[in-house]
Amino acid sequence: MTTARAAAILLSKELRLEFRTRELLTTTIVFALVVVVLFSFAFEPTTAESRRYGPGLLWIAFLFAGSLMLNPSFAREQSNDTLDALRMAPISPFAILLGKMLANFIFLAIAEAILVPVFGVLYNVSFVAVAGRLIFVLALGTLGLVVTGTVFSSISAHARMRELLLPLLLLPILTPLLIASVEATARLLTDPPELDRTWVAFLAGFDIVFMTASWLLSDYLVEE
């Protein structure tokens, strides 16, 4: 079986599992909303300030929500030892990682699709004019987040205190991604909006580096 086909099957399994309960999605979305609401209490921003700090706030919310959401990705395979079953399947270990990365990408993308418009309404920032470019930046940033996040979720699943450990591993690694995503998003809110080539290229580079690394190291990650 090709890696792509195996990953597609695993993806459909992850989606089916999640949409039966929608536990992960609801908690992630509500958590991110709480962060966005708390922002207004902490800073009382004006519209101009929201445009200035909004991109940073949004990405912080995505990063925190992601580091919460990615935890069960591998941890929930443990209660019934289903990871062993996956390992025994005649597929490449990278397919297991890839299927989970794609599923996590979809979950986080759904959360973002809800969160961004809500943020726009609450803080009076319009994203309509730049929707296409914003989706492009969000996709690149989210990809980097879920690639590293899924890899670290497979590591932290075996550790004690894994819920605490995952953000600790993930967030420092993601600092370059945070800077690049925030800068690229902020450029879209300036007048006139522009797609900053440097930061977009940087994000693409980040995604490629860590996607390649997880492909090369997948044998070790999914092994016994």
Added chain:
Amino acid sequence: MKGRVTFALIASALMVFGGYAALYIAPDEKTMHAIQRIFYFHVPNGICSFIAFFIVFIANFAYLATRRPKWDWLGVAGAEVGVACSTIVLITGPIWAHPVWGIWWTWDARLTSTFVLWLLYTAYLLLRGFLDDPQRKAMFSAVFGIFAFLDVPLVYFSNRLWRTQHPQPVILGGANSGLDPTMGKVLLLCWVAVACIMAIAIADRYRLERLRYEYEELRFEVESRGTDARTQVEERR
């Protein structure tokens, strides 16, 4: 054993002489005066932390390639010493910056990168603490270490693009840069002293980790024999 003691004595002598040279032999800096002398301690530790983290990367890579536990011992030794060195860098930096820049800290490319580097390798050490199975600990921390190392240039370049304030490299920084020859010699001496201490610390930590590993192996063997004996006794009953 004797060799190690001699080496430690040489390193201490170098360190004492390096301290003396930094305080009394090196000429006074034109604008910063005495506070500039912390540079003889700050820079060597910075270089040593990079060397230590590079050793961690090599060890991680070698562990994944060979699966021999000795590379894991080297990895943890390098990471602990590297974190210690960069802690010194992060403490001496603000002590210098406060009188010279007027602020303790700024979110400049190098400062931020060093801080993130410190966080990454602290996370590496924490991760090891939370993984119980020794083989898993070695393998997962090696994978994490490689990810962390790949992240270092990305952290640096993202911050560089973002903002920068740290003094540009003085030694190889271009046309108008350069160090007074005496200052250069003192810096080299201090660097050799710190590097020797780093080497001793890594070697000692490596030995400690090896002992710990052997102890765990022995304990495991004793325990499994104990269980075997107990089951045999029970079976006989």
